[in-house]
Amino acid sequence: MSAPLFAQVNAPSTAPTLFYLLIILIGVIVLLLCIFLAKYFNLWIQAKMTQANVSIWDLVGMTFRKVNPNIIVRSKIMAYQSGLTEKDGVTTRALEAHFLAGGNVPNVVRALIAANRADIPLSYKRAAAIDLAGRNVLEAVQTSVNPKVIPCPDPTQGRQTIDGVAKNGIQLKVKAKVTVRTNLDRLVGGATDETIIARVGEGIVNAIGSADTHEMVLERPDSISKRVLEKGLDAGTAYEILSIDIADIDVGDNIGANLQALRAEADTRVARAKAEERRAFGAAKEQEMLAHVQENRAKVVAAEAEVPMAIAEAFRKGNLGINDYYQLRNIQADTEMRSSIAGTGNAVRREVAPSPQ
Template sequence: MYIILTLGILVLLLLVFLVLINVGAYVKVKSNGIDLSFVNIVFSRLRGLNPDKLVDAYITLLRAGVSIEYTRIESHALCGGDVLSVVDASVSALKSSIDMDFEQLCKLDLAGRDVVSAVDSYVHPVVINCPSNKQPGYIVTVAKDGIRLGISVKLTVRSDLKSLIGGAGVLTVEARVQEKVLGAVGAAESHKDVLNNPSILVEHLQKESNALEGTYFTLVSVDVSGIKVLDNLKAKLDSIQSEADKKVAESRAEAQKADAKARQQEMKAKLQEMNANVVSARVVLPDAIKSGIDDGVLGTRESKVKNVSQWRSQAL
């Protein structure tokens, strides 16, 4: 009996607690003339939600003219969606006559998109800087005459709400714009054509309709915000090539010089060898003469005269 009484008291205290923490939301509902039962508010609390926030969102939607059930808002909150962002976006879309209802905005929100920013950028087109402010500088391009130009472009775009799911974002737009600008300047015969007529870049970007294809943006306008002559790339490349040719020529000259020195040393070695042969021959020559004399092949002048006289007498 004591246990039952204790449980009854605990249940009563729990009910009183639930009433006290939810009575504010219920009073807010009734003061706005909205038909929402107290049980729904209590169940929202039991599901781990914040009834005060859900009630505020529900009241805002109904007063804005959006026909919706409280349970639908509760379901979006249970799915992890940002209820307040969806409510703000729904009200903005309704006031701006945008064909985008609460259900579609819930899908975009659950897909991870910033629905408030998307609706705002549809109503008020935004400007995309190329390159972005996070990457200061210019899009570096090169014309056919070798002059490098730094170009900055501003794109005014509007969000395409129906392409938010699966559509590429700002980074893709920046990359494509840079690609188109590089192509347009690269096709120019002279950098002066671009300097004198920047509109060729605008016309090229507007003509290339696929620049924003696959993104969740539609193009409103294109503006060339800056053009700067950087340097003469062709002259730099020619200078680098000349320096490279010079180094190659110097290398060849050094190789030829080294080869000539090697041949000079080789000839010196041959000369030393020949001198050695001469010295060797001089050493052997006396012995050869002596041997010749001993063999009768060679002799002195007197012996030669005597021999000649003997030959003559024999002949007579």
């Protein structure tokens, strides 16, 4: 009986060992859970103290959804501290969705706060849409509160002045400043600074070109801005044009005189070309006439060569007497003498007819 009792006393007890292992496992799980929740505890306390309404489980879910909880919680705290609530669209889900879409959550919240303080109607959906469209929504709100000035033309584009020509041909060089305010309703899809500068430049050139003389523009520079503003140049843009101020006007070249000089030079060249054409045509005509003269002279010589033969034939046939022949020779000699006296040149005495045998 003593041996079994000794075996029971010395046998290892498995129940306490399992109990201790279970206690250790529970302790490790609690420790890991505390460590896991400790990194969100500070954010949860901040949200709880500011009534931002972000639970600890929302923070845990953000981790699994790959959302940075620091940005969401601090943005929501900033919104709630400024008087924005979930009724204004600033909810935890909306902020998370905007973050996952690649938006700048703090910038959107700051824009909403600025618009709320300036009493500008701006909803969270519109602010998020503006941000996702690639526009700086905070800068847009600030520009809507404090209008900005756009130089026209933009010096960074390489142009210093806008050049226009009045009806009298005088060139004017203008520098202008355009004061604009952001139109939040047209910010998404609206044109920006480049379009405003191009339209204002076109309007200034048109206004200068409509003036009869450059003195009229110099006397009343405000007529340019009034004429440009009447065209409604801010249509389809993200801005509302408040004013167009003419900063400087300089008188440039006399474009009309330069054009007239160039036109006169071109006309001179055309006239010279036509004169040269007529001279060449006259020279060709002269050579053609000379050729005709030579041809006619050849015909005359050929005809004169037939005269002696005709006279000889007349002698043989008895149609021409000796008295007629000598009378013809006398007339010929008298004609040659008169030609020599008149100075028409030495006449070449031709043998009209052979001497009668």
